[in-house]
Amino acid sequence: MKTLDQKPARPEGRKDPWSQLLEKVGKNQDRQAYHALFEHFGPQIKYYAMANGMASHAEELVQEVFVSIWRRSCLYDWRKAAASTWIFTIARNQRIDMLRKMKRLSVEMPVETEDLWQIPGENEDEPVTSLHRLMSERRIRESLSHLPEEQITVIAKVYMENKSHQMVADELNIPLGTVKSRVRLALNKLKVILQDQNV
């Protein structure tokens, strides 16, 4: 694959149908495209909420995420992230927001969730990371399929159940060091660990 394209773009951005649909929502308020996104991502987000202990608020979370997708879609830039990644970050942030609201913290907190966890493409000062982008979703999928089950289990608990590495260790009854080494092995394959030796 050539990466010396003039444009700092994700090479496969255009090929991904969900990103095209999301662009249509952003540009034309296309409700058919919006509905297709709902049918595809709605069930994923609902499961995500159920997996991370928000079962009683699962539908509420799906709604919040989709209202947010509609409102932000005009800011979506396919060169910065695939639709699935962009929507994941919105789901993650809406979950954090909802937890904050449940604890009635949102009023007192001067810094909002999105100041701390950004949605890709919404910070004008953001460096053009797509230039440095290490791996596309497609390549992550491929790499994941080669990972041993025990590594995937740990990663799933971190992302889907929102458990810290320590909580994962407690739950699986294995040492924290084992959890960390599984994660490191996985991230190595995913090429996320490149510069850790400099830390």
Place this chain on the structure above:
Amino acid sequence: MTRHHPDSLTLMEYSAGNLTEPHALCIRLHLDKCPHCQSRVDTLESLGAVMMENHPKADVSESMFDSILARIDNGSDDNEVMARVSVRTDPLQKLLGEDLDSLPWKRQLGDVSVLDISERFPGQHEQVVLQKLSAGGKAPVHTHRGEETTIVLQGAFADQKGVFNQWDFVVLNDQDEHKPVAVGCEDCITLSVLSAPVKLTGTFTRLLNPFIR
């Protein structure tokens, strides 16, 4: 260019949304200035998306979609929301409201001043402090009980582990006894998140413990 980065495991916990707000703030400030770490977070966020896709799905109903449409049709606040999200945010400015030098610093001892901003993060149990070491100044020898996550906001400091410049990220724990010195001609200002108070180790400073928060 920053030389001290968060490790991939921490970035993973960040990308999954599992860090507390003060820790997320330290990461966010670093990411803003570090394209390398930002690109690692991009990949980790895509990993999150792929994990979500690989899991079972839970049924959603058409009536749910109808209520979503009702909300967006009724969205008189859309413009307000969009105005807010399209404005660039500087979390540090939002949090502190003014420039770092004119904050109500509390002088501790000699070259060290601190400002505890834990109350800006209600509902969480970590201590969040700004620390200022005057240009050329030295902090007393100390270790850390628990873990301390620090990001350099201004200037630079050095200890036996190296030089830490603006936007460098460092995690210290109870194994790390250090004696930081501000280097360069600027005061060194850091933001630290502490899971437990700092423990002083020098003989003379022991009485003042804990004077560095």
